[in-house]
Amino acid sequence: MRDLPINRLNQVWCADITYIPMRRGYLYLVAIMDWLSRRVLSWRLSNTMEAEFCVAALKKALAKFGAPEIFNTDQGSQFTSQAFTDVLKDAGARISMDCKGRWLDNVFIERLWRSLKYECVYLNAFETGSQARQGIGE
DSSP: OTTOOOOSTTSEEEEEEEEEEOSSSEEEEEEEEETTTOOEEEEEEESSOOTHHHHHHHHHHHHHHOOOSEEEEOOOHHHHSHHHHHHHHHHTOEEEEOOTTOGGGGHHHHHHHHHHIIIIITTSOOOSHHHHHHHHHO
16 A cells, blocks of 8 residues: 555545444444545444454445455454455455554544544443444434
């Protein structure tokens, strides 16, 4: 990703997972984002860190927007799982993963997490997953 000019939609997508604090426990949120537009293409909540919710978000984004040229993530187990990488390979996307010291490759989605948490999550102490899903969706 270093020195790659990003100048068109669907050129590069990224994904990341964050935790969503609840009154009792946590949920996990994955988002798929287009680098150029900074648009969230798909997202899913889960009460586990299994890869399935990430795969579901990826499939939804691919169905709605087609495949990106490059898909960038960190090296988390959900994104390196065979289930996730097989979907990307089948779609014809090149897989890019951040290496040590490349925090900048994930900066756009990290900014999304900060905004989401300060503007929504921390202001609303969600009791249930359905409340969190509705609040985040709005």
